[in-house]
Amino acid sequence: MKILLMLGLQISLLYAQSGLDSLLKNISGTPDTTKIKILNDYTWNNRNNRPYEALRSGEEALTISIAIKNNKLRAKSLNLIGVVYRNIGNYEKALGYYKNALHFSETAGDSSQIAYSYNNIGGIYRLVGNYPLTLEYVLKALKIFESMNDKEGMAFCTINIGLVYKNQEDYSKALEYLNYTLKLRNEINDKAGKALALNLIAETYVDIKKTDIALQYYYQSENEYKEIGDQKGLSAVWGGIGGIFYSQNLIAKALEYRLRALNLSYKIGYIEGQIAHHNNLALIYAKRNDTLRAENNLRKALSLANGLKAAYIQLECYRYWSQYYEMKKDYKSAFGYNKKYVALKDSLLSQENISLVKSMESVYKAEKTEKENAILLKDIELKEKQRNYLIIIVLLVVAISLVTYSRYQSKKIANENLKELNTVKDTFFKIIAHDLKTPFNAIFGYTELLKKDFDKLSDSEKLSCIDDISRSAKQNFQLLENLLMWAQSQSGKLEFNPKKLDVKKIIENSADLLFHLAKNKSVALEIECGDVQEITADEQMMKTVFRNLISNGIKFSNPNGKVVISANKENDKIRFSVKDSGVGINDETKQKLFTKNRVASTTGTQGERGTGLGLVLCKDFIEMHGGKIHVESQPGEGSEFIFTLAVG
Structure with a gap:
């Protein structure tokens, strides 16, 4: 058996050399x-x-x-x-390379590799049983990865933290971090990382004697490892499955899985796996009364573990020797190895080490919370400044618009222009008196509340106030943009500069600006551009059209709804559509949507305010491009705003 394993390893090395030589040549x-x-x-x-x-x-x-x-x-x-x-x-050689990597990544100022170096160093200290030092390095790495929003790096850190808690037998904390790791791996579609997280979760359930749940996770992990062809992962999973079969006294199946896992671990030089599989094979052979093979496997495992100098692996070897002698009813020898096991375990799981690990995690979480609070306070200050600027700009826009309209009058159409001016004036004053006033009152109210009762309010109440301030400021800002664009359009000062535009890019940019609005309401944004690539249009006008239509879709969608933005070529036209799954529009309201003299406030599904100016702007801008816009909708069935533009 040993000869066959060595022969297989030599063949794989020859094949590997051939593959790498070919790559180097290419x-x-x-x-x-x-x-x-x-x-x-x-x-x-x-x-x-x-x-x-x-x-x-x-x-x-x-x-x-x-x-x-x-x-x-x-x-x-x-x-x-x-x-x-x-x-x-x-491990010794690995640690040397990691420390060199840290030095040169710091020299290069590469934050990503600095963080990976910290986490890798922490991983080695975990393997040799120095858990406080593990947490010191891994938490440094985690802070850097979080600042970069690097989910892959974060997952490497959280799996290390989870394993520290697993080795310290704090299984609830271990599962918390391992499940968070699985969530991160799923978010970035990392199959290898997902398979590893599933395997470690399975091992943790084995530790707490929930083998039925563990087996489900092992099978999921096995499927993932098979799909990506990861032999090291398969070796670990097969060993775990074999362990469960052993606990169920299915000795033949346990032996089959353990031998398969052992052979694979030798093939790829996976020493930790070899140790685990030798130890478990020893107990299987002891069950079959094969003393020679049992003791040979135990000696091999301990020899390999001593070479690794990994304390927690040596700990496992002592435990398996003790279990073996207990099965043989040699209680003196069993007691001797159990004594070694307890002594080493006590040093690894000392109360001082456990307390230090928990203390370091608590400090990290406190620093993270303090940093988040500081950011929230800065946001409040920024929103107050934006509010003041918005008030000034609104007054300037109104004044400029009124002056522009008054100078545009002529004798021939004096009565008509005067009527139009009065309509515009009434609309502006209505917006200022109501639609702008309401959000400002909310902002003033909440800022006064925060100022007076800041220390009395709970964190959740503070966050609720900040959310309301943010939402009111954003509503005012969008309303102001529409007012400004409308004023420029009505005064004839809005320049029309058509040029070639990338359709997908302009839709994505418009959707990105509204991503957080949609996310806060749990509304999905989907883009379907078909074979449309370019149009000739005014970039600023098209951005305004898409921004208003997408914002409208979000506003009238219920939570967990979606807004689909699509573009398709139809003969010599391009058909654009913004479709939501919201509350829909009745026939009476549809008749008023694009009418200037019927601009009116509307309220979204969560109380969002609006004036109807956005749809009027959309109609004006689309018609300036020679296009048309209409809406298809029924109450309770959502709405689809459709407009067409000529190709070219």
């Missing part, structure tokens, strides 16, 4: 930086299944980065080589 003519990036990717992708090939490609990348004096790429190569050494159980 990239020989590429620029050095490109070559390094390709080799670094190769190192990462082969870290589990072909670690010795990964080491060679990593060293190639490192040599080139040193030659061209690129410290940023050098730091990444060092980190990746360290990962491979960690995977094959050479």
Whole structure:
């Protein structure tokens, strides 16, 4: 058996050399930086299944980065080589590479690699049982990744924290962090990270004797690992499944899975797996009264563990020796190994270490909360300034608009223009008196409340006030934009500058501006551009049209609804549509939507205010482009605003 394993390993190494040599030949003519990036990717992708090939490609990348004096790429190569050494159980060498990576990433000012270096160093300290030092480094990394919103990096950190709590037997905290890791991996569609998180969650459920739940997670993890071809992950999962079968006294199935896992761990040089599988095989053979094989497996596991110098792995070896002798009814030997196990476990799980880990996590969370509060206070100050600017601008817009209209009168159409001016004047005053006044009153009210009762209010009450201030300011800002555009349009001062525009880009930019509004209301925004690529149109006008129509869709959608923005070519026209799943419009209201002299306030599904100016602007701007707009809607069935523009 041993000869076959060694032969398989030699064959895989020869195959790996051939694959890497072919890659090096193919990239020989590429620029050095490109070559390094390709080799670094190769190192990462082969870290589990072909670690010795990964080491060679990593060293190639490192040599080139040193030659061209690129410290940023050098730091990444060092980190990746360290990962491979960690995977094959050479923790001392891995730590050396990680510390070098930290030095050169700091020299290069590369925040991402600084954070990865911290987390990697923390991972080594976790493996050797120094949990306070683990948390010190991992939390440094987590702060950097959070500041960058790097979910992949955050997930690497939270899995380390989860494993610290698992090893300290705080299983509820372990599951909290491991499930959060799984959530992050799902959000970024990282199958390898998802498979690992599922496997570790399964192991934690095994620790708390919930094997039925554990088996479900193991099978999910196995499917993910099979899909991506990760042999290291499969070795761990098969070993875990074998362990559950052993606990259920299904010895034949347990042996089958453990041997399969052991063979795979030797094939890829996965030493931690080899130790775990040898230990578990020992108990399986002991159950079958095969003393020779049982003790050979235990000796092999302990020998490998001593080479790793990993305290928690040595701890497991002592536990398996004790269990073995207990099965043999050699209680003296069992007691001796149990004594070693308890002594080492006490040093790893000392109350001082556990308290220090929890204290470090508490400090991290407190610092995070303090930082978030500081940001919220700055937002309040910013909203107050924006409110003051908005008031000044509104007054200026109204004054300019009135002057413009008064000078435009002529004798021939004096009565008609005077009537139009009175309508516009009434509309502006109505907006100022009601639609602008209401949000400002809300802002004044909440800021006074915060100012007077800040220390009395709970955090949730403060956040509620801030949310209302933010929402009122945003409503006023959008209303002001529409007022300004309308005033320019009616006064004839709005320039019409058509040019080639990227349809998808202009729709995405408009949707991005309203993303947080939609998110706060749990409304999904979907874009479907079909084969339409370009139109000739005025960029500012098109942005205004899309912004108003999308905002309208969000406003009249219920929570968990959606707004779909689409563009499709129909003969010599382009058909644009903004469709919501909201409350719909009755026939009477539809007749008034695009009429200037019937502009009126409307209220959204959550009390959002508006004047109807946006739809009037949309109609004006679309008609300036030679297009038409109409609405299709029934009460309770949502609304679809459709407009067409000529191609070209």
